[in-house]
Amino acid sequence: MTKSTISSLRRLYERELLSSVVPFWERHSMDREQGGYFSCLERDGKVFDGDKFLWMQGRELWCFSRLHRAIRPEPRWLELAAHGASFIRERGRAPDGDYWFALDRTGKPLVQPYNIFSDFFCAAGFAEYGKASGELWARELASSSWRRILERRSNPKGVWTKQISENRPVKAMGMPMMLLWMAEVMQGIAAREELEAIVEEALGQIFSIHVDRGREAVFERVFADGSHPDCMEGRLLNPGHALETLWFAMRAAERKGDWDMIGRAQEAMLWTIERGWDKRHGGIFYYQDYEGLPPEKLESDMKLWWVHVEALCAFLLAYKLTGDPGCEAWFDRIHAWTWSHFPDPEYGEWYGYLDRRGDVAMSLKGGKWKGLFHLPRALMECGSWLAQMEATCPEGSYVAPRAGGRQ
Amino acid sequence: MTKSTISSLRRLYERELLSSVVPFWERHSMDREQGGYFSCLERDGKVFDGDKFLWMQGRELWCFSRLHRAIRPEPRWLELAAHGASFIRERGRAPDGDYWFALDRTGKPLVQPYNIFSDFFCAAGFAEYGKASGELWARELASSSWRRILERRSNPKGVWTKQISENRPVKAMGMPMMLLWMAEVMQGIAAREELEAIVEEALGQIFSIHVDRGREAVFERVFADGSHPDCMEGRLLNPGHALETLWFAMRAAERKGDWDMIGRAQEAMLWTIERGWDKRHGGIFYYQDYEGLPPEKLESDMKLWWVHVEALCAFLLAYKLTGDPGCEAWFDRIHAWTWSHFPDPEYGEWYGYLDRRGDVAMSLKGGKWKGLFHLPRALMECGSWLAQMEATCPEGSYVAPRAGGRQ
Numbered sequence: 001m002t003k004s005t006i007s008s009l010r011r012l013y014e015r016e017l018l019s020s021v022v023p024f025w026e027r028h029s030m031d032r033e034q035g036g037y038f039s040c041l042e043r044d045g046k047v048f049d050g051d052k053f054l055w056m057q058g059r060e061l062w063c064f065s066r067l068h069r070a071i072r073p074e075p076r077w078l079e080l081a082a083h084g085a086s087f088i089r090e091r092g093r094a095p096d097g098d099y100w101f102a103l104d105r106t107g108k109p110l111v112q113p114y115n116i117f118s119d120f121f122c123a124a125g126f127a128e129y130g131k132a133s134g135e136l137w138a139r140e141l142a143s144s145s146w147r148r149i150l151e152r153r154s155n156p157k158g159v160w161t162k163q164i165s166e167n168r169p170v171k172a173m174g175m176p177m178m179l180l181w182m183a184e185v186m187q188g189i190a191a192r193e194e195l196e197a198i199v200e201e202a203l204g205q206i207f208s209i210h211v212d213r214g215r216e217a218v219f220e221r222v223f224a225d226g227s228h229p230d231c232m233e234g235r236l237l238n239p240g241h242a243l244e245t246l247w248f249a250m251r252a253a254e255r256k257g258d259w260d261m262i263g264r265a266q267e268a269m270l271w272t273i274e275r276g277w278d279k280r281h282g283g284i285f286y287y288q289d290y291e292g293l294p295p296e297k298l299e300s301d302m303k304l305w306w307v308h309v310e311a312l313c314a315f316l317l318a319y320k321l322t323g324d325p326g327c328e329a330w331f332d333r334i335h336a337w338t339w340s341h342f343p344d345p346e347y348g349e350w351y352g353y354l355d356r357r358g359d360v361a362m363s364l365k366g367g368k369w370k371g372l373f374h375l376p377r378a379l380m381e382c383g384s385w386l387a388q389m390e391a392t393c394p395e396g397s398y399v400a401p402r403a404g405g406r407q
Numbered sequence: 408m409t410k411s412t413i414s415s416l417r418r419l420y421e422r423e424l425l426s427s428v429v430p431f432w433e434r435h436s437m438d439r440e441q442g443g444y445f446s447c448l449e450r451d452g453k454v455f456d457g458d459k460f461l462w463m464q465g466r467e468l469w470c471f472s473r474l475h476r477a478i479r480p481e482p483r484w485l486e487l488a489a490h491g492a493s494f495i496r497e498r499g500r501a502p503d504g505d506y507w508f509a510l511d512r513t514g515k516p517l518v519q520p521y522n523i524f525s526d527f528f529c530a531a532g533f534a535e536y537g538k539a540s541g542e543l544w545a546r547e548l549a550s551s552s553w554r555r556i557l558e559r560r561s562n563p564k565g566v567w568t569k570q571i572s573e574n575r576p577v578k579a580m581g582m583p584m585m586l587l588w589m590a591e592v593m594q595g596i597a598a599r600e601e602l603e604a605i606v607e608e609a610l611g612q613i614f615s616i617h618v619d620r621g622r623e624a625v626f627e628r629v630f631a632d633g634s635h636p637d638c639m640e641g642r643l644l645n646p647g648h649a650l651e652t653l654w655f656a657m658r659a660a661e662r663k664g665d666w667d668m669i670g671r672a673q674e675a676m677l678w679t680i681e682r683g684w685d686k687r688h689g690g691i692f693y694y695q696d697y698e699g700l701p702p703e704k705l706e707s708d709m710k711l712w713w714v715h716v717e718a719l720c721a722f723l724l725a726y727k728l729t730g731d732p733g734c735e736a737w738f739d740r741i742h743a744w745t746w747s748h749f750p751d752p753e754y755g756e757w758y759g760y761l762d763r764r765g766d767v768a769m770s771l772k773g774g775k776w777k778g779l780f781h782l783p784r785a786l787m788e789c790g791s792w793l794a795q796m797e798a799t800c801p802e803g804s805y806v807a808p809r810a811g812g813r814q
Contacts, residue, residue: 040639040701042700042701048639048698048700048701049638049639049700050637050638051638051639101569104574104575104638108574109571109574110570110571110574110575111569111570111571112568112569112570112571114569159566160567160569161519162508162518162519162521162567163517163518163519164516164517164518164519167511167515167516167517168511168517230457231456231457231458231511232447232455232456232458232775291455293449293455293456294447294449294455294769294770294771294774295769296774296775298705298706298709298760298768298769299705299706300769301768302705353705355762355763356762356768361705361708361763362701362702362705362707363701364701367701367703368639368703
């Protein structure tokens with residue numbers, strides 16, 4: 001990439017974040033009467049369901065707090081974060097401290113705390129809010145929620161577990177992926193040694209059993225020895241999830257200066273996108289079966305916003321660190337498809353759910369599973385990486401730290 | 408319909424059942440090594456997952472037994488039923504007698520008995536098998552499973568319940584729908600008075616709260632007073648499920664000679680199809696939101712085989728009973744779309760999952776949720792109704808029992 005391309009991309013990613021995505025949620029997502037955030041927002045921002053899903057509450061709290069820390073200390077963002085933080089603090093937790101999965105608009109619980117990812121996102125929200133606001137109670141709540149996550153993580157669904165895991169003891173990639181991200185978010189709140197150990201353990205699981213060099217694929221669920229149960233779940237690929245995990249891992253490897261691991265992550269990103277890209281209609285599939293057999297999920301061939309923005313993060317970071325032209329080409333290709341299909345120039349924000357051909361399948365901007373999270377995070381990360389690349393780029397083309405075999 | 412049209416349709420439905428659908432499962436679905444039925448079958452019948460889902464095991468047992476009773480006493484069908492019956496009897500139940508949700512190929516349990524519909528389908532399978540084979544143990548197992556269903560039905564998910572129902576106490580239509588069908592299947596096994604009371608209760612719930620004449624729609628989840636929670640689940644429409652429920656209700660009403668109720672079911676069928684039919688691409692949507700807001704499920708606009716065959720049953724039965732030209736026209740329209748999109752003339756059986764445009768989205772013939780059930784049941788029911796219509800049809804056009812306002 002030339003310096004001027006990098007500069008244009010940086011401006012595009014920053015402008016989309018600050019002129020389209022964030023304003024949409026600032027305008028439509030605040031429940032000024034009952035507290036917390038609305039996440040079910042129609043194309044034009046109309047609220048179509050007032051239920052409060054704790055994944056979405058915690059993620060939006062994280063996002064406004066992060067904007068304040070990472071973009072600029074805008075008082076409005078801190079205020080919008082405080083608005084969510086007090087609702088989650090007051091209504092988000094069951095008596096045992098675990099986070100409900102869903103509340104009704106007024107804060108009455110609707111769904112039990114069966115899902116530990118509610119705890120992850122709320123802990124992340126309070127951690128980031130604590131750092132942005134300086135509120136001690138928020139840091140303490142992040143810390144106690146984190147302790148509880150560590151207690152629960154070997155049996156995350158507790159009494160609501162339906163799987164009989166002794167008869168098919170698979171490891172899911174969701175847990176090490178989340179722990180990698182949380183280890184960044186909890187910096188300054190949990191002890192550094194504890195977080196470093198968590199990162200090592202997560203990277204170990206990801207690269208020793210999920211990333212399969214023999215099969216050239218990243219598997220969602222594997223046995224502890226890296227072998228694969230011969231069934232739908234054993235063959236399951238989720239390219240967006242793999243790419244998200246791999247860029248977390250690549251960033252952790254960068255911090256450790258582990259260039260071998262950066263190379264392994266990059267290699268796995270390339271397998272994933274080569275298999276996951278839809279050669280007929282473009283875009284990245286949601287789910288795939290490794291053998292090309294029918295996947296379990298009906299929505300497998302849909303094109304989802306989060307898959308595409310995580311893929312952008314993956315290939316931009318890989319290109320930034322390695323300068324690999326294959327990663328640059330994939331970034332360009334995914335960028336072109338993503339930006340020509342997902343944004344809604346009329347009402348702002350992005351569509352979330354396209355059909356295989358790339359037509360809008362659902363008009364919503366937010367829902368039970370789409371909030372203020374993947375898109376603004378990706379725009380912030382990519383914007384910041386592009387700014388770093390722009391700053392170090394010579395007048396010709398970008399040169400990565402390890403490009404051209406330099407050590 | 409003319410007598411000759413009726414006759415052609417009857418032959419088509421019978422031939423598809425006996426020359427395409429049933430032979431496919433006879434050939435590919437038997438696990439001769441480990442017992443039970445394979446349900447995950449690729450387009451050509453290849454097994455792509457050996458797990459045994461109890462919904463599918465019970466349904467296939469029901470189907471082979473039913474073929475033996477309803478079509479002809481073919482020894483092969485009884486033998487294939489016996490093959491499944493012994494596997495389900497030996498491996499299907501947890502120590503408390505409830506049916507696991509899933510087993511691995513060898514019969515080891517993988518998923519706890521959290522789902523009462525496993526019990527419904529296995530009880531139905533044993534009931535039908537007991538009647539077909541005369542095996543006393545099968546009738547007794549059907550009877551004890553039925554008793555357990557009646558105990559569990561007010562709290563069907565038991566300890567695995569995630570919903571906090573006191574905060575949004577909705578009634579789901581799945582339960583009365585299943586009870587209506589089971590009341591037919593359990594004839595001769597459970598006491599007649601008990602089954603009659605169950606039918607009355609189910610019809611009461613369906614027509615007093617789910618079928619909403621003011622809004623002209625059939626709602627999946629409603630409060631006990633018929634009012635609607637203002638959220639996605641409160642607005643949820645499932646046209647295939649509504650039409651399946653309505654033809655069960657119409658048949659129950661026919662048995663009671665309740666022509667008023669037949670009329671109410673017919674009216675609700677027409678609301679459902681007028682809203683549920685895709686005006687752009689044809690076919691019936693899977694899920695809809697009553698207000699046209701975004702539905703919760705990503706697969707909402709897909710076209711599913713079971714939705715279409717239940718719709719065929721609904722409008723053929725309505726036409727048979729009432730002679731209504733509107734029902735005849737809808738039957739013709741659904742028949743034309745269904746038969747031109749779902750059957751696979753090359754390998755037999757039908758595709759299950761088409762995208763909105765009617766293209767094949769998943770090539771499988773059977774899976775975790777598609778077995779030998781909706782399609783053969785619909786072909787059997789429609790075939791038998793068409794045979795009755797043919798037998799009573801004068802040389803000109805079909806005349807329904809109540810056509811022309813006769814009382």
